[in-house]
Amino acid sequence: GDSVTQMEGPVTLSEEAFLTINCTYTATGYPSLFWYVQYPGEGLQLLLKATKADDKGSNKGFEATYRKETTSFHLEKGSVQVSDSAVYFCALLSGSARQLTFGSGTQLTVLP
Amino acid sequence: EAGVTQSPTHLIKTRGQQATLRCSPISGHTSVYWYQQALGLGLQFLLWYDEGEERNRGNFPPRFSGRQFPNYSSELNVNALELEDSALYLCASSLVFGAYNEQFFGPGTRLTVL
Numbered sequence: 286g287d288s289v290t291q292m293e294g295p296v297t298l299s300e301e302a303f304l305t306i307n308c309t310y311t312a313t314g315y316p317s318l319f320w321y322v323q324y325p326g327e328g329l330q331l332l333l334k335a336t337k338a339d340d341k342g343s344n345k346g347f348e349a350t351y352r353k354e355t356t357s358f359h360l361e362k363g364s365v366q367v368s369d370s371a372v373y374f375c376a377l378l379s380g381s382a383r384q385l386t387f388g389s390g391t392q393l394t395v396l397p
Numbered sequence: 398e399a400g401v402t403q404s405p406t407h408l409i410k411t412r413g414q415q416a417t418l419r420c421s422p423i424s425g426h427t428s429v430y431w432y433q434q435a436l437g438l439g440l441q442f443l444l445w446y447d448e449g450e451e452r453n454r455g456n457f458p459p460r461f462s463g464r465q466f467p468n469y470s471s472e473l474n475v476n477a478l479e480l481e482d483s484a485l486y487l488c489a490s491s492l493v494f495g496a497y498n499e500q501f502f503g504p505g506t507r508l509t510v511l
Contacts (some may be wrong), residue, residue, distance in 0.1 A: 384442035
C-alpha cells in the first residue's frame with residue numbers, strides 16, 4: 286500500500302538557518318504530494334502541493350519539488366523564522382480512494 | 398469565506414459511552430473526510446463521505462461510523478468508547494470534481510476518554 290517516510294524529528298534551528306525536511310514515498314500510479322503544517326493547538330494547514338513529476342510547489346518561502354526518479358518531495362526553506370515553529374507533515378493522495386496518507390510529522394523549533 | 402468548522406472543541410467521555418463529533422464543510426464542498434490523530438500513531442484516515450454516501454473507510458472497527466446530511470455537514474459517531482480512542486479528530490472537505498483536489502482541514506475536536 287501507499288506509505289510516506291518522513292525525516293525524524295525534532296529539528297531545532299536558529300533563526301535564518303536553512304531548513305530541509307526529507308520526505309520519500311511509496312505509491313502506485315502517480316500520486317499528488319503535499320506538505321501540511323500544524324501550529325500548536327490547531328488543525329492542519331496546506332503549505333504547498335505538487336500534482337505531477339518535476340512540479341515545484343512553493344508558499345511562504347517554502348519549496349518542494351516532486352522527484353519521481355527518487356520518489357521524494359523534500360521541504361526546503363532558505364531562512365527560517367521563529368514563527369515557522371510547528372509540526373510539518375508530508376502526505377500523498379493517489380487513486381480514487383481520496384485518502385491522504387501522511388508521514389509521521391517533523392517537529393520544527395526555531396530559536397531566536 | 399468561512400473554513401471548515403468542527404464542534405465541540407473538546408469532548409470528555411468515559412469508557413463505554415458514545416461520542417458524537419460534528420463538521421461543517423466549506424461552502425460548495427460536497428466531500429467530507431475524517432482523520433484521527435492519536436499520540437504515537439500519527440494521522441490516520443477514517444472515513445470519506447460524498448453526496449451523502451460513505452465512499453471509503455480506513456482500517457477502523459465498525460464502532461466508528463458517521464453520516465453526511467443533505468447540507469453536506471457530517472457527523473462522526475464513536476460507540477463503546479475505549480481509552481485508546483482519545484485523540485484529535487480532524488475533519489476536512491474538498492470539491493468533488495478532480496481526483497486530486499486538496500483537502501482543507503478544520504481545527505479538530507479533542508476527544509478524551511477517561
